[in-house]
Amino acid sequence: METALAMVVGILIATGVYLMLARNLLRYLFGLILLSNAANLAIFTAGRLTRASPPLIPEGLQAPEVAVANPLPQALILTAIVIGFGLLAFALALIVRAYRQLGTLDADTMRVAEPETKPKRGRKRS
Amino acid sequence: MTGHRDTEDAEPRQTLIALVAPLVPAAITLLLLTQLPRVMAGEVLTFGWAWVPSLGISANFFVDGLSSLFALLISGIGVFVAIYAGSYLSGHPHLRRFYLYLLLFMIGMLGLVMAADLITLFVFWELTTISSYLLIGFNHSNSAARRSALQALLITALGGLCLLAGLILLGITADTFDLREILTLGEQVRASTLYVPILILVLLGAFTKSAQLPFHFWLPNAMAAPTPVSAYLHSATMVKAGIYLLARLHPVLAYTEAWQWTLTLVGAATAVVAAVLALRQTDLKLKLAYTTVVALGTVTMFLGAEASVAIAAAVTFILVHSFYKAALFMLVGIIDHRTGTRELDQLGGLRSAMPITCFVAAAAALSMAGFPPFLGFIGKELKYEGALAIASEPLLVAGAAVFANALMVAVAGTVVLKPFFGQRRPADIPVTEAPPGLWLGPLVLSGLGLAFGVATPLVADTLIQPAVTAILGRPEVVKMKLWHGINLPLILSLLTFTLGILVYLAQRPIRAALAAFFSRLPLSGDRAWDRLLEGLKTLAAVQTNLLQHGVMRRYLTVIFATVAAALGFVLLRAGEIPLDIDWPQLTIKEWAALALTLAGALVAATARAPLAAICALGALGVGLALIYLFFGAPDVAITQLLVETLFLVLVATTLHRLPVFSGAHNPRFRPLDALLALFVGALVTVSILAVMQTPFDATTSEYFERTAVPEAYGRNIVNVILVDFRALDTFGEIVVVFTAAIAAATLIGHRLRRKKS
Secondary structure (H helix, E strand, O other): HHHHHHHHHHHHHHHHHHHHHHHHHHHHHHHHHHHHHHHHHHHHHHOOOOEEOEOOOOOHHHOOOOOOOHHHHHHHHHHHHHHHHHHHHHHHHHHHHHHHHHOEEEEHHHHOOOOOOOOOOOOOOO | OOHHHHHHHHHHHHHHHHHOOOOOHHHHHHHHHHHHHHOOOOEEEEEEEEEEEEEEEEEEEEEOOOHHHHHHHHHHHHHHHHHHHHHHHHOOOOOOHHHHHOOOHHHHHHHHHHEEEEHHHHHHHHHHHHHHHHHHHHOOOOHHHHHHHHHHHHHHHHHHHHHHEEEEEEEEOOOOEEEHHHOOOOOHHHOOOOHHHHHHHHHHHHHHHHHOOOOHHHHHHHHHHOHHHHHHHHHHHHHHHHHHHHHHHHHHHHOOOHHHHHHHHHHHHHHHHHHHHHHHHHHHHHHHHHHHHHHHHHHHHHHOOOOHHHHHHHHHHHHHHHHHHHHHHHHHHHHHHHHOEEEEHEOOOOOOOOOOOOOOHHHHHHHHOOOOOHHHHHHHHHHHHHHHHOOHHHHHHHHHHHHHHHHHHHHHHHHHHHHHHHOOOOOOOOOOOOHHHHHHHHHHHHHHHHHHHOOOOHHHHHHHHHHHHHHHHHOOOOOOOOOOOHHHHHHHHHHHHHHHHHHOHHHHHHHHHHHHHHOOOOHHHHHHHHHHHHHHHHHHHHHHHHHHOHHHHHHHHHHHHHHHHHHHHHHOOOOOOOOOOOOOOHHHHHHHHHHHHHHHHHHHHHHOHHHHHHHHHHHHHHHHHHHHHHHHHHHHHHHHHHHHHHHHHHHHHOOOOOOOOOOOOOOOOOOOHHHHHHHHHHHHHHHHHHHHOOOOOOOHHHHHHHHHHHHHHEEHHHHHHHHOOOOOHHHHHHHHHHHHHHHHHHHHHHHHHHHHH
16 A cells, blocks of 8 residues: 555645746635645655554553554655644745735746846956 | 044044054064164074974074075064054054054964964964955955956965975974974985975965966956055065975975976966066056065075075065065055056156156165165176076076066066156146155155165175074075175176166067966956856856755755765675574564554555545554563553544644645656665665674663662652653653644644634
């Protein structure tokens, strides 16, 4: 089953990368979502898959007596999901703001920080 | 401009600094003079301290005959330059700054000639480079001065870098950075395979600093500096730093054909070319600058030799040249100062108006031309004697020396006869004699040139012989006399005078011919330098445009391509990975979850309308949550669903602000991007499969399972990890989310506030 999940991760990455390379910032954002989900799934898969019970310890026991799923990647993913959400929310706000300011979602035409004008040959010393 | 206060306070303080500053070099000179008897006795004085002991670098200094000669020149001439500058720049608003730079430079030079450690030597070498940059560009409001300063800095600093590399290689070869120890390891260094790289790098450092061909052009340009700077840096000190280095490393690097031929040829070419260039100039200061290059070339040429007479000639000429050239630079400064011009054609007949200056100039010029009984004569005789003693190429060296000297005679004649004799020019301006502060230095220096010429043992025994001994590493007796009898050097001297006088008489047509010749040359060193700088800037612009194009997609392409390359490289390095690809044994509901996820991803990637893409992403989120649920991670599944919902709400509330329903969103299939994306995805899949092949280490997980209840009193292990074992990480996560929330609110809320107001 790891093989199947590894393939899914690969496809998620591929679609994410493809979307991130688009000119439209909204599509870029969708790509980002796919990429962060793919990363979570990759961590989950690398922690080995099991259909066993969740990592819970029943009342009265000091440790799980049956094999349970690996808790470590789950803890990592939980953190990653929440932080990923923060990132996506911020990116979305940024895109909204950029559109409001510049009137476009086309990343190629957003050249405020790095204008397109070619620097002159050999800037003159003053 | 600090204004008012500055100008009012400046006067008394300036006078004070002009009085105090010369005392520093004077004190150093006196100290060195008191130590002279010990140096003459062959003693080596050392002082210093450990600097970076772990790297074997120490701030150690030593004074032997060679160091003593240079240090005395630096501090001694420093005294007169400091006095001279006080008069020359009197009333200059930045006089204190000038003295600061000057003293900084002097310290750099003194440290350089006394350093007993390769790295320490280099540090002081660079100190002289930087302080000379500040001095050459002292008139910083003048763009020509800034250009010259930068040119000098770039060329000498470039050489400095070569030197650093050379010195480090030398240190590695000798297995020590202690210069005194290295001086005894000459044979070991010369036998090393690193000898040629060391030689090339060190020579590049020395040649750039001492303005040898083809790096000679920065020195005449550096004449943009105030005259006291030219008199100091370009007579006795900075340009001699390269000479010092050659002399200092002579015991280590000399005695090979490579050394001999390189120094002889470069030195001879420099001397001859610069002599011709000197003849061409009509600006007095530039003329002197080129004769300095002649002198440097001559000394380099003699340092290529091993014969003790040749070395003695080099050392004597260093001394002679320092005396007369410093004096002459200061004299040209006086002429400039009193008449406002340095152009030969606009000067003449100043003898009656400036008798003292004229007398001093004559004395310095006679020493430069090499007339007896000046020290210059002895220097010249020694040069010829040394040239003839060079076994391999006496004709070349002697020929170059005679040619260069003859042109020096002509230049010396021009420098004195033109401005001071003949018709009075400039006729309309009344010219008066300079104040004593200006002529004191040149007078003393020219006087020394005469006194040492008459009483040669005064310098032969105290300065020259110890220096020659230090260079050759064996006790040498240097015989210097005014009258040698009629021998070959004397005949060459007479030939020099005749030639020199002929050139002097014919200088006008010669200059015209040279001007015609040089105007036809396609490229001068100076122009080539400009082209080089321009080319560098163009290259920088092109490269910046290429890398910093400002197109986000291309940046991302580079980033993803790099990721792919790095992953691919690692996988290739790992060699063949036994991939255990089994047909997945999945239940139907698991298949369904996978299918939902994949469908979501593919639709999101290809959807034409953003709304469809958002829906697809929602489906993907649900599919992922199901996968987490099926494989024992209900907590993750719940969070995934929650976050997915939250994000969809967020998108939904903002979508109306974006042009999602207009035609702006019009994706076209991009095959190249798709190829890169597939490549990255495939590599990630292979990487995960490769990771699965490695043995699983469950130590950490088991630790958490074992300790969750006894130590943290929690039954949900994932929960315990997050809020107990890794609580600080979770706190950091909360901070991140809050920060993002604040930032997002600032970005979006801006308009709301504006609306209200």
